[in-house]
Amino acid sequence: MSGIYAVSEWIMRFSVINILWIIFNLPIAFILISILFAEHLTDIYYLVPILVVLVPILFFPATQAMFASVRDWVIKRDEGGLIKSYWRYYKDNYKKSVISGVILTFIWLFWYVDVYYFSKENVLLMFVFGFLGIVLFIYTINFFSINAHYHMKLGKTFKNTLLITIGSPVLFFAVLITSAILLMISITKMQFLILFFTGSLMAYISFSAFYRLYLKLAGTH
Numbered sequence: 001m002s003g004i005y006a007v008s009e010w011i012m013r014f015s016v017i018n019i020l021w022i023i024f025n026l027p028i029a030f031i032l033i034s035i036l037f038a039e040h041l042t043d044i045y046y047l048v049p050i051l052v053v054l055v056p057i058l059f060f061p062a063t064q065a066m067f068a069s070v071r072d073w074v075i076k077r078d079e080g081g082l083i084k085s086y087w088r089y090y091k092d093n094y095k096k097s098v099i100s101g102v103i104l105t106f107i108w109l110f111w112y113v114d115v116y117y118f119s120k121e122n123v124l125l126m127f128v129f130g131f132l133g134i135v136l137f138i139y140t141i142n143f144f145s146i147n148a149h150y151h152m153k154l155g156k157t158f159k160n161t162l163l164i165t166i167g168s169p170v171l172f173f174a175v176l177i178t179s180a181i182l183l184m185i186s187i188t189k190m191q192f193l194i195l196f197f198t199g200s201l202m203a204y205i206s207f208s209a210f211y212r213l214y215l216k217l218a219g220t221h
Contacts, residue, residue: 016082017069018200024062024090028054052105060101063203065090067148070204074211093147100147100154104140111136138175139165144203145210164213174209178202 022029031051038044068089069082115129143161150157165172179202186193193201 013073013082014200014204015196017066017086017203018196018198020083020086021062021066021199022195024065025059028059052109055105056098056101060104061090061094061097063199064093064097064144064147066200067144067203067207068093070200070207071145071148071211073204074208096147096154100143100157103158104143108136108140134176135165137179138172141175141179141202141206142171142210145207148207149211149214164210168213171209171213175206178205178209 028051031047031054035044035047035051038047065086069086072078072085111129111133115126115133118125118129120126139161142165143157146161146164147157150160152160182193182198182202182205186198
C-alpha cells in the first residue's frame, strides 16, 4: 500500500504542475495552433508578433515556476500545496523571468531568422544552425535549472549557464537525449502525455541531472 501511495503521489505531482503550466500557456498554444492552420500568409504575419510578445510574459514565468517546483522534489524540501507553491514561485520570479524571457526570445528569434534566410540552399549552414539550435535548446533548459537553484544577478546566471552548457558534456547529452526521447514519444505515440506529464517530466529530469552535477562540483571544493 505504501508503494501504491508513493506512485500515486508522484503521478499527482507531475500532472498537477504540468496542467498548471499548460493553463498559463493557453494563449500561446492558441496562437501556435492558429499559425499552423492559417490559410493566408498575412494571418501569420499578424500572429507571429503576438507570439513573440506572449512568450516572455507567459511561457518563461510559467516554466520557471515549474522548474522551481520540481526543484523542491529533487532536494526533498516540502513547500506545502502544489498549486500554492507554484503560484508563489510564479509571482516571486515574474519580473526576472520576463526580463530573461525577452533576452532569450530575441536570441531564439535571431536564430530562426538566420535559419530561414541563410540555410535554405546551403547544406553546411543548415547543419551549423541545426547544431546551434540544439545548443540553444540545452542552454535554455539549463538556464531554468540554474535560475531555480541559485539567487544571483541575471548577468551571472546567463554566464554560469553558458559555462555549464559548454563545460559539461555529460549534462549536455543527458538533457538532450532524455528531452528528445520524451518529446518524440509525446508527439508521435502518446499525445496525452503533453497535457499531463511532458513538461513537468522534462523539468524534473533536467533539474535532476543539473543537481547531480552541482553536488559533484560542490564535493570537489
